[in-house]
Amino acid sequence: MNPLLARLQPYPFERLRRLFSDITPNPALRPISLGIGEPRHATPEFLKQALSASLATGLAGYPATAGEPAMRQACAGWVQRRYGIELDPATQVLPINGSREALFAFAQTVIDPTREGATVVMPNPFYQIYEGAALLGGAEPHFVASDPARNFATDWDSVPESVWARTQLLYVCSPGNPTGAVMPLEEWRRLFELSDRHGFVIASDECYSEIYFRDEPPLGGLEAAQRLGREGFPRLISFTSLSKRSNVPGLRSGFVAGDATLIKAFLLYRTYHGGAMSPAVQAASIAAWNDEAHVVDNRRQYREKFAQVTPLLAKVLDVALPDAAFYLWAGVPAAFADAGRRLSADEAFARELLAQYNVTVLPGSYLAREIGGVNPGTGRIRMALVAEPAECLEAANRIVEFVSRRA
DSSP states (O other): OOGGGGGOOOOHHHHHHHHTTTOOOOTTSOOEEOSSOOOOSOOOHHHHHHHHHHHHHHTSSOOOTTOOHHHHHHHHHHHHHHHOOOOOTTTSEEEESOHHHHHHHHHHHHOOTTSTTOEEEEEESOOTHHHHHHHHTTOEEEEEEEEGGGTTEEOGGGSOHHHHHHEEEEEEESSOTTTOOOOOHHHHHHHHHHHHHHOOEEEEEOTTTTOBOSSSOOOOHHHHHHHTTOTTOTTEEEEEEHHHHHTOGGGOOEEEEEOHHHHHHHHHHHHHHTOOOOHHHHHHHHHHHTOOHHHHHHHHHHHHHHHHHHHHHTTTSBOOOOSBSSEEEEEOOGGGOBTTTTBOHHHHHHHHHHHHHOEEOEEGGGGSOOBTTBOTTTTEEEEEOOSOHHHHHHHHHHHHHHHHHHO
16 A cells, blocks of 8 residues: 555544544434535536536547537636636646546646655645645645734745745645635735745635625636736646536536646646546536626625624624635634543534534634644634525524523
């Protein structure tokens, strides 16, 4: 067996199952889960129809890894409309089977494990795929904590120059999971300067870009590069997905875009990796990327939910409306810590809430790593407001009652 597999840590939801293994949830209340970030709004009917209509011919042959020209053009067209950026569909766009598999596979393309001290830098808290991709690529992950005082912005200035000098790949996530923070232009400028100085590649995870609560949509990596005059997007690849934007997590569809040299190398890797997208999935994806009305409605639903739920939870938790994404990153009272069981406040909170009120939330410490004795997720919980408004509101009311009674 590959010995690097032994370095992988349990996934957050595996840890959650262990945490809840001896709990019997309150049977008087129907279960409500805010734990998993899986979109649960209805999939648009026209996407189902596009998928169904393609089945007659879409399964009869092997698909090309580069995708059909119409698929790449649809992706490039969306980038043009969304960011005002003109891409070459043939060289700067590549379809992927969801951003998760591509975020992992891209690291295997970029990392050179033969170079001493190969390092991959990533935010902390973070999406655990980044860590696994670094480890299985033969590199060491370097975690960078966020600053609650600066709207959970990642503290890139805390990374020593010696680490940047060893860095081959940097993962950024904007809007962020779990914090919902969006990187401003000056933060991008800083990272581009570091990339120019040290030669590392930037992988920009933007799967939450279309769920936002401000008037201005989140700045994307390619957009930031264009504003700063970085022609050709050197050493930058953005990852975009339909899962959250169009409520089709089961479709497994997205695309990467950016530096043509990196796209070419990634295409070569995926040709051997077997990363081709089904023509039927491409047909549905083309329909999704070419339509914006369903995205506007999807965003409206999230805005209405967050407008109801956030002020309610703010009465008892340290929480505020995020910039974007569909998570609330909430601080829980320190009094919930359970020293006897050696549980942090977020773990104890999650256990008691499930047992008493049958609501599932994810402990924040499961989404981060302890560095220097500090886990930046400790004392926080992530709540995914992905269900229908009434269910999210009921969960929020249960949490308010739970904390109020516990106080």
